[in-house]
Amino acid sequence: MTISLLYALVGVVLLGIGLYSLIIYSHLVKKILALNVAGSGVFLFLVATANQTSGPVPDPVPHAMVLTGIVVAVSATALALALACRIHQVTGTARLTENEPE
Amino acid sequence: MDEFPNLADIAFDGILALVVLVLAWKLLRSPNLFKAVVLFISFGLMMSLAWIRLKAVDIALAEAAIGAGLTGALFLIALGKLEGNEHSDHKNNDTNPKSHEGNPKMASGSSD
Amino acid sequence: MTRKHGDSLDSRTGRVMAAISVLALTSVLGWTVWTLPPFSDRMQRLVASNMAISGVENPVTAVLLNFRGYDTLLEIGVLLLAALGVFSAVPSPVILSKSTPSPILILLLRLLLPFIVLAGGYILWIGKYAPGGAFQAGAILAAGGILLSTAAVPFNRFATKTMSIAMGIGLLTFIVVALATMMVRGNFLQYPVAQAGTLILVIEAAATISIAIILTILFIGGNPEESPTAKDEGDKAFIIERDNTTK
Numbered sequence: 433m434t435i436s437l438l439y440a441l442v443g444v445v446l447l448g449i450g451l452y453s454l455i456i457y458s459h460l461v462k463k464i465l466a467l468n469v470a471g472s473g474v475f476l477f478l479v480a481t482a483n484q485t486s487g488p489v490p491d492p493v494p495h496a497m498v499l500t501g502i503v504v505a506v507s508a509t510a511l512a513l514a515l516a517c518r519i520h521q522v523t524g525t526a527r528l529t530e531n532e533p534e
Numbered sequence: 535m536d537e538f539p540n541l542a543d544i545a546f547d548g549i550l551a552l553v554v555l556v557l558a559w560k561l562l563r564s565p566n567l568f569k570a571v572v573l574f575i576s577f578g579l580m581m582s583l584a585w586i587r588l589k590a591v592d593i594a595l596a597e598a599a600i601g602a603g604l605t606g607a608l609f610l611i612a613l614g615k616l617e618g619n620e621h622s623d624h625k626n627n628d629t630n631p632k633s634h635e636g637n638p639k640m641a642s643g644s645s646d
Numbered sequence: 647m648t649r650k651h652g653d654s655l656d657s658r659t660g661r662v663m664a665a666i667s668v669l670a671l672t673s674v675l676g677w678t679v680w681t682l683p684p685f686s687d688r689m690q691r692l693v694a695s696n697m698a699i700s701g702v703e704n705p706v707t708a709v710l711l712n713f714r715g716y717d718t719l720l721e722i723g724v725l726l727l728a729a730l731g732v733f734s735a736v737p738s739p740v741i742l743s744k745s746t747p748s749p750i751l752i753l754l755l756r757l758l759l760p761f762i763v764l765a766g767g768y769i770l771w772i773g774k775y776a777p778g779g780a781f782q783a784g785a786i787l788a789a790g791g792i793l794l795s796t797a798a799v800p801f802n803r804f805a806t807k808t809m810s811i812a813m814g815i816g817l818l819t820f821i822v823v824a825l826a827t828m829m830v831r832g833n834f835l836q837y838p839v840a841q842a843g844t845l846i847l848v849i850e851a852a853a854t855i856s857i858a859i860i861l862t863i864l865f866i867g868g869n870p871e872e873s874p875t876a877k878d879e880g881d882k883a884f885i886i887e888r889d890n891t892t893k
Binding site: 591595599603604608 | 704706864867
């Protein structure tokens, strides 16, 4: 069990926690938090597999991918939060209800 | 590079992994959203440490600035817009439109 | 169908099904991780052997801006798109605050902003040799922008106009360089080897400005040009989020 393997497993568990919370919680901000946690898990997995090189230098291609991913994640989070605030403004609640009023 | 890690490596990485997992679980199970966002900011900082352990220093810089700082600030601003100390519990959110909520000056000023 | 936890799905079967499927996915992924081959070197050797023609000395910057530069171009485009999406999602986002700027924050800004600009410029420049680059520098400058906007520093119309132009300048520079290299070398975004370092620095500088402005605008939550007083009072607009007058 090397360091990279440990972090890769942690990344997979984070993805699972984030996905589960995305499904079961109804508040929009909590869903966005869960998506961020899941995204961080995926990035951790990517960089952990990048660390498994036979030399001392890690593989820089997944590093670049994760850097791009972090920036895209923050812009998607900003847009999602703006939409959530707008939903709250229009419907009065930031929580997805199960029974839609007809 | 990947020889079997020594005791200091095991200790540090094990504790860091445990802290990251516990933070993620706690932040998604807490009904108080403000507490969840604060835990998320500290989760971002712990992830920054994990990136350094994985020899990804550029990502550590970016995560500390963007992931923890900026995303945390965005969440706090959004929580402020969503009625102060919002609880994500199924309380009775009385939906009286407070006057400062959203936008009183719905100016017809989309003039571009 | 009992309700167990306050804010989760109402039905217990729904929660159990979600838990089971997520557990299945996680275990499959975990098994895949466990059985990965121990070493995977090909990409790292490819990058290391081509570092001489990339124009920089930091492998991550080389990959980000030279070998996979198209991804970075699209990423800057995504940032711009997110800012435009935030503009359209909010009707009139810049809400005035009646309070005066806090003196503590103004003092903090006066002390901190020069160092923020210095740190941002340094990290931008050092991205060629050591960990750093455009995104980190842009994020540091955006932190300064966030401090400015929370301190209720008045932005005049020149500043808001400049912000609107600066939002697009990163993507514009990148596309101009890409088209220019296409006309010179025949391939989109293939830098001539002698000028690769200079071109990368130019692209990164423009991208840093753009990223900093866009991240600040994402924090502000809307178009700074559309604040009501910018049109009413002519030249001063307080850009600040509303203060919580009620709890």
